Amino acid sequence: MKGRREGPDDPVEGQDDAGKPAPDFRYTLLNTPTVDRRLDSKLLEKAIKRHVVAQVRDGGGNGVDRSDQVPGMEPDMLLDALLVSDQAFLDTVVPSLIDNAVSLHTFYRVIVRPVAARLGDLWCEDEINFVKVEIISMRLRLMCNQLVARRMAGRTPWLEDERRRVLLAHTGGDRHTLGFSMAEAFFQDAGWHVAGGSDLEPGAEYYEALRHGHFSLVALAFSRDDACDPTELAVRTRMASSNQHLKICYGGVAVSANPDRYRVAGADIVAVDAPDALRQAEIMLLGGRGGSRDARGPMEPLASVSDHEPLDGHE
Secondary structure, eight states: OOOOOOOOOSOOOOOSOTTSSSOOHHHHHHTOTTSOTTTHHHHHHHHHHHHHHHHHTTTOOSOOOTTSOBTTBOHHHHHHHHHTTOHHHHHHHHHHHHHTTOOHHHHIIIIIHHHHHHHHHHHHTTSSOHHHHHHHHHHHHHHHHHHHHHHHHTSOOOOOOTTOEEEEEEOSSOOOOHHHHHHHHHHHHTTOEEEEOTTOOTTHHHHHHHHHHOOSEEEEEOSOTTSOOHHHHHHHHHHHOSOTTOEEEEESHHHHHOHHHHHTTTOSEEOSSHHHHHHHHHHHHHHHTTTOOGGGTTOOHHHHHTTSOOSGGGO
């Protein structure tokens, strides 16, 4: 199917270390008075394209393990349907995944990630506009969320494991990226209680949630290196938490582009993508309780986590 493609309570202080990989260049350029206005349009166009590709590919990694397949579906097939808004086909995607017992990990790795990478290429090649990128990214997020909801609906209820409680928050910049939505979907699919979201950022509400939520993990997304001081944020997060054993996970576009900066900032987990964040979180919990699985009931998150590829080269 081929279609025509369209041409504590105070917020953490910011830093002066802009210019690192994958900052929000739209914000930087539009708020820099020294930029020559005659060059604005060209500079901004190049900067936005670089930024959008990073956001679309957030946690995209490289390559696909072709030993896994999604029956009746290929990345190009889904992308073409998304580009021409083939609703009849799109309505069959999630039911087909459920019927064929396709896990979220497999759908993400074999289909979603290649589609997102190709979407970024099309944007750079001027074959699609920004609105189309946003719409397709939103549809991919909805598909993954629907897949998780359908999978959870078919499961036998289990007792909630209090150690699988994660608070998601964003440090600023573009919030509604594919990678951030994937984090929520993967943790929910693995049986974690998920609180917060893309609209929660370090501030009064964030620290209040830490005081009363008794979370075992806080996952923070960085879209820009200049959003805040990651070291200070880690300190304040631990100070505010009611759990003295709280673990902190850093991820997002800026982290994927410059992980070494965040490894030395006090985070327990530095994740290249959503599956990697979940994999490391599960290993961390198992190490802390001697590998017991009794509280998980019928859920077996590690069985699905294990099909995430090694981290070397994200492949």
